[in-house]
Amino acid sequence: MAYLAQYFTKDHFSNLLIQNIDFRGPKVIVDLGIGDGALTVAAIKKWRHAKYYGVDVDKERLDSLNERLPNVRLHNINSLDISLGKSIKIKMGTVDIAICNPPYLNLKKRSKYKTILRNAGLNNSVNIPCYTSDLIFLAQNINLLRDKGTLGIIVPEGIVCGHNFNLLRKDLLERHDLKMVIQLEPKIFNKTEAKTYILILDKGQTRTRTVQLCKADLNGKIEKRIKIQKTDLIERMDYKYHASANKNIKGKTLKELGVTIRRGNYSKNELEKAKQIYFHTTSNWSINGLSLRNTHYKLNKEPVIAKKGDILIGRVGRNCIDKITFVKSGKIAVTDCVYKVSISEEFREAVYNRLKSEEGKIYLQKVIHGVCAQVLSKKDLENFKVFVYKRHVHKK
Ligand SMILES: C[S@@+](CC[C@H](N)C(=O)[O-])C[C@H]1O[C@@H](n2cnc3c(N)ncnc32)[C@H](O)[C@@H]1O
Numbered sequence: 001m002a003y004l005a006q007y008f009t010k011d012h013f014s015n016l017l018i019q020n021i022d023f024r025g026p027k028v029i030v031d032l033g034i035g036d037g038a039l040t041v042a043a044i045k046k047w048r049h050a051k052y053y054g055v056d057v058d059k060e061r062l063d064s065l066n067e068r069l070p071n072v073r074l075h076n077i078n079s080l081d082i083s084l085g086k087s088i089k090i091k092m093g094t095v096d097i098a099i100c101n102p103p104y105l106n107l108k109k110r111s112k113y114k115t116i117l118r119n120a121g122l123n124n125s126v127n128i129p130c131y132t133s134d135l136i137f138l139a140q141n142i143n144l145l146r147d148k149g150t151l152g153i154i155v156p157e158g159i160v161c162g163h164n165f166n167l168l169r170k171d172l173l174e175r176h177d178l179k180m181v182i183q184l185e186p187k188i189f190n191k192t193e194a195k196t197y198i199l200i201l202d203k204g205q206t207r208t209r210t211v212q213l214c215k216a217d218l219n220g221k222i223e224k225r226i227k228i229q230k231t232d233l234i235e236r237m238d239y240k241y242h243a244s245a246n247k248n249i250k251g252k253t254l255k256e257l258g259v260t261i262r263r264g265n266y267s268k269n270e271l272e273k274a275k276q277i278y279f280h281t282t283s284n285w286s287i288n289g290l291s292l293r294n295t296h297y298k299l300n301k302e303p304v305i306a307k308k309g310d311i312l313i314g315r316v317g318r319n320c321i322d323k324i325t326f327v328k329s330g331k332i333a334v335t336d337c338v339y340k341v342s343i344s345e346e347f348r349e350a351v352y353n354r355l356k357s358e359e360g361k362i363y364l365q366k367v368i369h370g371v372c373a374q375v376l377s378k379k380d381l382e383n384f385k386v387f388v389y390k391r392h393v394h395k396k
Contacts, residue, residue, distance in 0.1 A: 021099075035061060054072050080133065097150050138151075145203040161367075173211075176202065277332060285323045311348070317337065
């Protein structure tokens with residue numbers, strides 16, 4: 001059922017999540033959105049004597065699970081209700097371990113969700129522009145846990161590196177003890193390309209200053225790990241970014257070089273309808289640059305126009321990082337799927353060459369996110385680093 005986001009965890013990854021929860025003799029374990037029980041089954045193998053609770057909105061699934069796991073207390077209710085504890089007969093703030101692979105769906109910003117976030121100590125997160133079910137499930141799990149109880153949860157990439165979730169990361173890093181972020185291989189769930197991560201955190205504050213960022217292989221084995229200071233993780237907390245070259249390059253960011261980055265202010269459809277010429281992701285991204293006509297536009301508002309010297313970069317789409325070119329002559333309106341990068345002549349060549357270089361591509365590949373459509377954010381582009389030598393600086 002797509003609307004319930006029923007993507008079930010494979011054994012390798014259930015085991016990986018459970019193995020990384022370090023907790024002796026838990027008494028109560030809860031699995032919100034238990035589905036086919038993958039996480040609970042792995043947990044039972046490790047902690048046989050705990051009392052298990054499972055919650056799911058899909059009644060049929062619980063019926064079949066009931067036969068397989070008769071000792072798990074199953075509840076057919078919505079995990080996003082404020083009265084969750086009462087409904088499953090658990091006092092909030094008493095659970096030892098919460099394990100969860102929540103649905104990833106957009107939610108309306110309801111006041112009950114704000115209460116759930118605040119109760120979990122995620123006060124900044126109340127201001128996140130769009131709420132998602134994974135965000136509220138995360139908060140509900142924290143609400144269920146006792147102080148120093150542990151949560152192991154599989155979350156989508158947005159939570160780990162999306163700009164919208166900066167406030168959540170700040171809360172998790174400052175109000176709770178985030179211990180590990182494990183990057184999973186893409187496409188490990190059937191029928192979705194969601195990029196996912198396992199978070200392991202203990203409820204409540206500590207003085208620990210670092211978090212382990214890891215990368216797991218397709219068999220659920222951790223193959224690489226690094227330790228990163230918590231203060232460096234608010235912007236993003238994915239292994240691929242922190243292990244990447246860009247972070248250590250001593251260069252200047254596009255922002256520091258005074259680059260102006262604008263995306264088009266009309267969609268392709270709007271420009272097409274108005275019978276205007278445009279440059280879009282489907283246009284010809286010639287590596288030799290673009291020789292254009294000097295088109296004049298008849299539109300209600302001034303379109304974003306790329307002109308001689310501007311660099312163009314694809315903003316969305318699977319291959320957006322391969323879409324980099326520059327305007328040799330003439331001008332053209334760009335659509336909202338294209339960035340126009342305007343930069344003074346002295347740095348132009350250095351920026352273009354770096355964007356097209358292998359290292360440049362590695363950086364762009366690492367920062368683009370999005371479940372299906374890959375998106376290069378303006379902020380990530382502004383943070384792109386370029387070596388500028390003295391001749392770039394002094395040349396007039
Ligand atoms: C991504 S699946 C994960 C299932 C299982 N935990 C696993 O790891 O394989 C999410 C589960 O959450 C359930 N679900 C969706 N919305 C829910 C809600 N509001 N309350 C409780 N369960 C929900 C779905 O029916 C589905 O079984």
